Amino acid sequence: MMRRNDPAPVGVLFTNLGSPDDTSVPAVRRYLREFLSDRRVIDLNRAAWLPILYGIILTFRPRKSAKGYRSVWMDEGSPLLVYARRQVAGIQARLDADLERPVHVALGMRYGNPSIESGLEALHAAGCRKILVLPAYPQYSATTVATTFDKVSEVLEDWPEPPALRQINRYHDDPGYIAALAASVREHWAEHGRADKLVISFHGIPKRYVKQGDPYPRDCGITAQLLAAELGLSRNEYKVCFQSRFGREPWLQPYLDETMKTWGADPEINTVDVICPGFSSDCLETLEEIREENRGYFEQAGGESLRYIPALNDRDDHIEMFARLIREELAGWV
Numbered sequence: 033m034m035r036r037n038d039p040a041p042v043g044v045l046f047t048n049l050g051s052p053d054d055t056s057v058p059a060v061r062r063y064l065r066e067f068l069s070d071r072r073v074i075d076l077n078r079a080a081w082l083p084i085l086y087g088i089i090l091t092f093r094p095r096k097s098a099k100g101y102r103s104v105w106m107d108e109g110s111p112l113l114v115y116a117r118r119q120v121a122g123i124q125a126r127l128d129a130d131l132e133r134p135v136h137v138a139l140g141m142r143y144g145n146p147s148i149e150s151g152l153e154a155l156h157a158a159g160c161r162k163i164l165v166l167p168a169y170p171q172y173s174a175t176t177v178a179t180t181f182d183k184v185s186e187v188l189e190d191w192p193e194p195p196a197l198r199q200i201n202r203y204h205d206d207p208g209y210i211a212a213l214a215a216s217v218r219e220h221w222a223e224h225g226r227a228d229k230l231v232i233s234f235h236g237i238p239k240r241y242v243k244q245g246d247p248y249p250r251d252c253g254i255t256a257q258l259l260a261a262e263l264g265l266s267r268n269e270y271k272v273c274f275q276s277r278f279g280r281e282p283w284l285q286p287y288l289d290e291t292m293k294t295w296g297a298d299p300e301i302n303t304v305d306v307i308c309p310g311f312s313s314d315c316l317e318t319l320e321e322i323r324e325e326n327r328g329y330f331e332q333a334g335g336e337s338l339r340y341i342p343a344l345n346d347r348d349d350h351i352e353m354f355a356r357l358i359r360e361e362l363a364g365w366v
């Protein structure tokens with residue numbers, strides 16, 4: 033059928049993890065309850081997990097996490113949300129300039145607000161009957177990307193006519209993404225000099241999930257290798273680590289915190305640069321966990337300085353990369 037004159041706009045649902053609505057303990061508790069009730073995130077059977085979640089985690093963790101959020105909160109809100117909003121505005125402006133058919137970009141967070149439901153509804157209200165879902169996670173994991181698609185499907189269960197859907201699973205090896213990461217490292221080096229080591233740190237997941245088939249560490253390894261190659265780094269000039277361990281079971285290793293303690297005490301290693309390519313926006317896990325907590329481990333163990341390289345956030349090359357990825361994935365639709 034000829035569709036060339038079909039004027040209907042196309043939608044892009046840009047998603048990320050989400051943050052609490054504010055830094056109060058009840059808001060953080062509400063957020064953690066939604067997040068940690070997700071079976072893709074915690075796959076333990078409910079009879080075992082819910083007593084731990086409600087009895088221990090939701091009793092003690094909200095207070096600690098709220099303190100962390102307070103230390104990174106921006107005037108406009110959670111850093112993750114602030115950067116996601118800027119990314120959406122930037123991508124919208126680029127697509128408006130590049131494409132003839134109208135494309136609407138809406139933000140939806142997997143947990144908290146603005147929700148995936150509100151994003152899908154905004155696109156529907158704008159007349160979009162075809163929607164591309166773009167989770168802003170470069171590396172695929174069932175704990176992040178698959179649960180986003182699950183949520184989209186769950187929302188659409190109630191719609192009389194769900195839109196046609198496309199989904200982006202990963203962009204871990206996208207040349208524009210790797211080039212933007214490399215440019216951000218070179219700019220950091222130009223400003224601060226080059227540290228003894230570059231740490232490429234990714235959020236971890238339980239090892240058990242990998243045994244069950246989650247391909248996440250493979251994606252992380254490929255990103256790290258491509259970035260190191262682009263920067264011309266030899267094997268002993270960088271190290272891949274995993275951060276943000278949660279719970280008692282073994283997670284992906286080497287652990288960032290242990291590495292920082294060991295390296296801090298190593299007289300050969302005085303300075304480290306840390307980049308976190310798995311985070312498209314700065315957030316609690318970078319601004320607090322890396323720039324505060326792990327910097328503390330390294331420097332208290334005797335290291336001179338740990339310098340955190342900001343996430344790609346709303347850099348022009350990052351926005352341009354997203355816009356190109358979207359244009360490519362919309363082939364045939366626009």
Ligand SMILES: C=CC1=C(C)c2cc3[nH]c(cc4nc(cc5[nH]c(cc1n2)c(C)c5CCC(=O)O)C(CCC(=O)O)=C4C)c(C)c3C=C
Pocket residue numbers: 049050051052072073074093097110112169173175176235236237238276278310311314315316317
């Ligand atoms: C970038 C990819 C991410 C993966 C993979 C991931 C897996 C994962 N996370 C938890 C538990 C927590 N993560 C928390 C925060 C958080 N996680 C990511 C990203 C990934 N998580 C981001 C971007 C953030 C920051 C959110 C923000 O508002 O800034 C938290 C909450 C904060 C805290 O209390 O420490 C938890 C808890 C698990 C269990 C998991 C895989 C199984």
Ligand SMILES: [Fe+2]
Pocket residue numbers: 235276
């Ligand atoms: Fe996480």
Ligand SMILES: [Fe+2]
Pocket residue numbers: 276316317321
């Ligand atoms: Fe953390």
